[in-house]
Amino acid sequence: MPEGEFEFIARRLRPLATAEGALGLTDDAALLDPRPGHQLVLAKDAMVAGVHFLPDDPPAEIARKLLRVNLSDLAAMGAAPLGYLLALARPSAIADAWLGEFCSGLAADNAEFEIALLGGDTVATPGPLTLSLTALGEVPKGAALLRGGARPGDDLWVSGTLGDAALGLQTLQGKLEVTGEARARLIERYRLPRPRLALGQALRNIATAAIDISDGLLADLGHILEVSGVGAGLDADALPLSPAAQDLPGARDAALSGGDDYELLFTAPPERRADLEALARRLDLPLTRIGEVRAGSDLEVVDARGQRLEPRSKGWQHF
């Protein structure tokens, strides 16, 4: 017989609710003590089986991805994570063992990010497994990184490497043949984002705007440009590619347009270049300058020789 809701909460969820304010999940709501001088930062992302994850993805990795995409939103705002609430709409066909592994994934990331489950809700659904997570973080008052602060003359920067997650998904879908270590690395990048929390917090006094790359570099850059009311020039040959990705067909297109990388894209004045190079060394995380913010509203994508690239049916190409 499958676990009932109360048993599921008691056996699986209560051990994740280690924060005092979670009240052992026995109350109607959770309590959270904000620190004086801080603002709360709130992110909420939902995921649906068959839409946002593959049905045979490992349950622990689905849980960790759900948590991490929300933590990535906090990272993009420069916030430090505090905890989260989880809503889980559960079809009857989901086995207790599946949910046990799912909760093990949350437990692993609770330890990794020093956070805890605060509360939530579990309900039955006749539809697919549907997950919604609300992550809470904090930032010193007034220090949050926003999308609207980019100014003409700022450099465009990106963390880590781009395109890996999209290539990993293509690999899982059988659209791309990759073997060995490269295959494992790309799939891991798709399944297990690494929210750039330390970077986001370090950028509070450096970056003028920031976003995490979830929809793809060009789409997310577009969000910064729109909210900031600026344009940009982007050097497609400067995009950082991983050793696993760099020789694959479509790597540059994946870096330009592929989603799910969860790296940070940010803007900063040129006089902060030395600070950012020092920060990259301190965090052991590549930070790459990929273009500049311009007046106007156009986004121009060029190659290393300054030739314009345009979107074509086969990807981004010269005219």
Next chain:
Amino acid sequence: MPEGEFEFIARRLRPLATAEGALGLTDDAALLDPRPGHQLVLAKDAMVAGVHFLPDDPPAEIARKLLRVNLSDLAAMGAAPLGYLLALARPSAIADAWLGEFCSGLAADNAEFEIALLGGDTVATPGPLTLSLTALGEVPKGAALLRGGARPGDDLWVSGTLGDAALGLQTLQGKLEVTGEARARLIERYRLPRPRLALGQALRNIATAAIDISDGLLADLGHILEVSGVGAGLDADALPLSPAAQDLPGARDAALSGGDDYELLFTAPPERRADLEALARRLDLPLTRIGEVRAGSDLEVVDARGQRLEPRSKGWQHF
């Protein structure tokens, strides 16, 4: 052509996001400024079409019920509401007009409760419409009402009237024939809970434990007794019934076991009776003493003559 996600957010959701910290829904996350000396209170409830609401319920009332069941959780903790985040998993068959009415319901309650949408997520689903809402409130530090504070000798109190929502649902399902004004009132109680926010806040310095009645009086009383480690005696003939409910068959059973009333059940020392009677007059909301907290762990249900009632197949009856 149905609205895309960005258009839906811009047209329907942005007007609901009137708080400064919502950042016009343009950023990765929302900001919230807790007041000094206060704790945040966080509630999260999910609802699934066909499970938690009837498919032909009016969309505005579905939205308001979703919001209000969460506000009711805040009320039970003694919190004042601040705002909320919404995740909406949308099947393609849901029409834009339906979503427009849904958002109108949120707008009406934003005005009624002086709150605003802070952020959230909208995703596609091949399954039923699935909604998850996270409500945020605040309470002076240390003043939250919890389930665990009931002590032997405390009175058991309940607000408003009980059983109306369950009888309203039976009416909608055709299981109960009610006509005219009574029918309308019972159905309204099922569709549109009234979160007892003013009462919850006033109880901060009076009640020893509190919960909102969502699962039914006996079930929710059971939660208080379990967490507080106490028992209780309950007078089934003292339960407050509305004029619409009092002459209907099964009214007392609905009051004992029916869910969805969203009244507050709370405990308070006998020396606070005069304060609670004054509070009931000030709020123009009946508060009724329905029993007492006892040592031990038994819950005894009696009638006005002290005869014990037991659950039977036809409801609660004498031995």
